[in-house]
Amino acid sequence: xxxxxxxxxxxxxxxxxxxxxxxxxxxxxxxxxxxxxxxxxxxxxxxxxxxxxxxxxxxxxxxxxxxxxxxxxxxxxxxxxxxxxxxxxxxxxxxxxxxxxxxxxxxxxxxxxxxxxxxxxxxxxxxxxxxxxxxxxxxxxxxxxxxxxxxxxxxxxxxxxxxxxxxxxxxxxxxxxxxxxxxxxxxxxxxxxxxxxxxxxxxxxxxxxxxxxxxxxxxxxxxxxxxxxxxxxxxxxxxxxxxxx
Amino acid sequence: xxxxxxxxxxxxxxxxxxxxxxxxxxxxxxxxxxxxxxxxxxxxxxxxxxxxx
Amino acid sequence: xxxxxxxxxxxxxxxxxxxxxxxxxxxxxxxxxxxxxxxxxxxxxxxxxxxxxxxxxxxxxxxxxxxxxxxxxxxxxxxxxxxxxxxxxxxxxxxxxxxxxxxxxxxxxxxxxxxxxxxxxxxxxxxxxxxxxxxxxxxxxxxxxxxxxxxxxxxxxxxxxxxxxxxxxxxxxxxxxxxxxxxxxxxxxxxxxxxxxxxxxxxxxxxxxxxxxxxxxxxxxxxxxxxxx
Numbered sequence: 001x002x003x004x005x006x007x008x009x010x011x012x013x014x015x016x017x018x019x020x021x022x023x024x025x026x027x028x029x030x031x032x033x034x035x036x037x038x039x040x041x042x043x044x045x046x047x048x049x050x051x052x053x054x055x056x057x058x059x060x061x062x063x064x065x066x067x068x069x070x071x072x073x074x075x076x077x078x079x080x081x082x083x084x085x086x087x088x089x090x091x092x093x094x095x096x097x098x099x100x101x102x103x104x105x106x107x108x109x110x111x112x113x114x115x116x117x118x119x120x121x122x123x124x125x126x127x128x129x130x131x132x133x134x135x136x137x138x139x140x141x142x143x144x145x146x147x148x149x150x151x152x153x154x155x156x157x158x159x160x161x162x163x164x165x166x167x168x169x170x171x172x173x174x175x176x177x178x179x180x181x182x183x184x185x186x187x188x189x190x191x192x193x194x195x196x197x198x199x200x201x202x203x204x205x206x207x208x209x210x211x212x213x214x215x216x217x218x219x220x221x222x223x224x225x226x227x228x229x230x231x232x233x234x235x236x237x238x239x240x241x242x243x244x245x
Numbered sequence: 246x247x248x249x250x251x252x253x254x255x256x257x258x259x260x261x262x263x264x265x266x267x268x269x270x271x272x273x274x275x276x277x278x279x280x281x282x283x284x285x286x287x288x289x290x291x292x293x294x295x296x297x298x
Numbered sequence: 299x300x301x302x303x304x305x306x307x308x309x310x311x312x313x314x315x316x317x318x319x320x321x322x323x324x325x326x327x328x329x330x331x332x333x334x335x336x337x338x339x340x341x342x343x344x345x346x347x348x349x350x351x352x353x354x355x356x357x358x359x360x361x362x363x364x365x366x367x368x369x370x371x372x373x374x375x376x377x378x379x380x381x382x383x384x385x386x387x388x389x390x391x392x393x394x395x396x397x398x399x400x401x402x403x404x405x406x407x408x409x410x411x412x413x414x415x416x417x418x419x420x421x422x423x424x425x426x427x428x429x430x431x432x433x434x435x436x437x438x439x440x441x442x443x444x445x446x447x448x449x450x451x452x453x454x455x456x457x458x459x460x461x462x463x464x465x466x467x468x469x470x471x472x473x474x475x476x477x478x479x480x481x482x483x484x485x486x487x488x489x490x491x492x493x494x495x496x497x498x499x500x501x502x503x504x505x506x507x508x509x510x511x512x513x514x515x516x517x518x519x520x521x522x523x524x525x526x527x
Contacts, residue, residue: 007267014263018256033248037255044259063523083266087259094255098248119474126470130462140457143520144471147450150516151475154509158478161501162485200263207270214277221284 007203013196021189026182034098039189041091043197044084045114049152051081051201052121056149059142068216071138074145075128076208080201082121088114109159116155120148134216305397312401313408316375320409326374331413334367335420342424349426356425357487361480364414364443369469371409372451375402376459385459388525395522399452403517406448407441414440427491435490435499442506443483449513450475456524482506 021039028035058074061067092111093103106112124144131137320327341359346352352359379385388398418436422429429436451472458467486502 011264014260018260022252022256033252036252040256040259063520083262087262090258091255094251094258098251116474116477123471123474127467130467139523139526140461143453143457143524146520147453147475147513147516150512151478154505154512155478158481158505161505162481200267204263204267204270207267207274211270211274211277214274214281218277218280218284 003203003206006199006206010196010199010203013192013199017189017193017196020192025185025189028186031099034095037091037095039193040197041088041095042190043193044091045088045110046194047197047201048081048083048085048088048114048117048121051077051084052117052145052149052152054205055081055124055145059145062138062142066135068134068138069213071134071141072209072212072216074138074141075212076205078121078124078128078141078145079208080204082118082125083204084197084201085114085118085121089118107163109156109163112159112162113152113155117152120151124148134219301394305394305400308393308397309400309404312398313404316378316402316405317408319378320375320405327371327409330367330370330374331416333370334363334413334417337363337366338417338420338424352425353427356421356427357484357491359425360414360417360421360487361443361484363417364410364440364483365447365473365476365480367413367417368406368410368444368447368451369472371413372406372448372455373459373464373468375406375409375452376455380459385525395525396518398525399456399518399521402456403445403448403452403514406452407445410444410448411441414444429491432490432493435494435503436487438503439483439486439490439506442503442510443479446479446506446510446513447476449510449517453513453517453521453524456521479506479509482509 017039021036025036027033054077055074058070058077061070062074089111092108092114096105096108096111097103104111124141127144128137128141131140338359341355341362342352345355345359376385379388391398415437418429418433418440421427454468454471454475458464458471461467482502482505486499486506489496489499489502
């Protein structure tokens with residue numbers, strides 16, 4: 001019940017932040033209306049990164065404590081993280097096309113990093129899907145989550161250095177292109193969208209975690225059912241053998 | 246597409262996508278809860294586990 | 299300190315065992331080498347016939363070939379064990395998991411270093427690269443790249459070797475992780491071949507080394523958990 005309220009609060013907050021960003025804030029002096037995409041784009045990116053951080057930490061927790069609830073948290077965070085990271089890339093593309101003229105280019109380090117983040121997240125989810133035994137699945141997922149998280153800072157630095165001497169003026173640093181005509185409103189819009197998205201994130205995390213727990217219970221039941229069915233079949237077999245001798 | 250078109254596309258997919266995911270989660274959760282209830286009911290109806298051999 | 303020495307001895311023993319089975323089953327490692335060279339050849343058909351374009355792309359193509367060969371190498375080093383049921387025995391053996399990991403990673407790194415060393419002259423010929431005085435930084439780059447790839451590859455190979463669809467899972471998990479390694483190695487190779495006019499080589503080699511250290515620590519820390527299951 002409390003979760004449902006959280007959901008509605010999140011919905012209202014997002015709608016409010018969207019209206020603010022689309023209509024209330026004046027257009028950027030340099031980027032025009034395209035700049036408005038920044039609000040959901042940055043919020044999505046930030047929450048995607050937060051999600052994968054949660055996945056990694058929950059994975060460490062699982063390896064330490066072997067509590068499958070931590071694994072459920074990791075799973076939920078990974079799925080929600082892939083969602084928000086995909087949003088971030090979409091937002092980046094929708095921003096890039098009007099501002100840069102292209103949907104994608106390799107010189108923006110954040111775009112490249114976010115693409116790798118998405119690939120890592122999808123890989124994590126596929127790994128989980130191909131493992132049946134819950135303990136093995138949780139262990140494998142935890143290892144992959146941890147190694148991926150450790151890789152992120154390395155990716156970050158390598159992509160930034162990559163651009164290095166290569167800075168073309170067309171694809172310069174997005175934050176330098178900004179020229180808000182009302183800096184205060186711009187900050188409020190950004191923070192507001194971030195807060196709204198965070199509420200939605202919390203709601204989605206709770207629901208996805210609940211789903212993970214129930215799905216695990218169903219899975220366990222299925223496993224136990226197969227084991228006891230196998231045992232009954234074996235016992236029945238033994239009886240048949242005895243009576244036929 | 247004008248700039249505004251891209252902005253709309255951006256917001257629509259992101260906000261719409263989040264909404265769709267929330268709805269899908271709600272459906273998956275309801276289905277899972279029903280299955281879980283059914284399992285519990287079947288278990289209670291079946292009584293204590295029978296011991297064969 | 300005898301614990302450390304025992305661990306090192308175990309690691310070396312495992313590395314030697316893997317190296318020997320590599321050399322004895324010569325078809326497998328030879329095939330991987332040939333496959334990587336074939337990839338380089340095929341790139342010529344994909345991006346050619348303009349020699350200049352190929353020469354420019356050569357560092358990237360070299361490292362793609364090393365990565366593809368590397369995937370096969372680390373996978374193979376674990377498949378040997380699983381096929382013989384030796385994985386379970388290895389898990390039961392009362393020795394530090396990190397030593398087992400170190401041994402396997404060492405074997406993988408050496409195999410990949412050999413792969414890279416053989417591919418360098420192939421690239422030099424196919425894409426008209428004058429290696430000349432750059433051979434030392436090139437071999438260093440190959441060595442650092444090999445260690446990094448083997449470090450994470452050993453862990454991921456151990457993870458995927460008993461999974462469904464393992465042939466696709468290993469590359470699927472590996473490729474995003476090694477993207478920075480690929481990036482840095484190609485940059486270092488390019489810079490080394492150009493004579494390093496801006497003195498960038500050190501930075502890229504340091505990035506490779508950082509990747510190596512992080513992945514070795516992560517792999518050693520998590521490999522034990524993977525063996526237990």
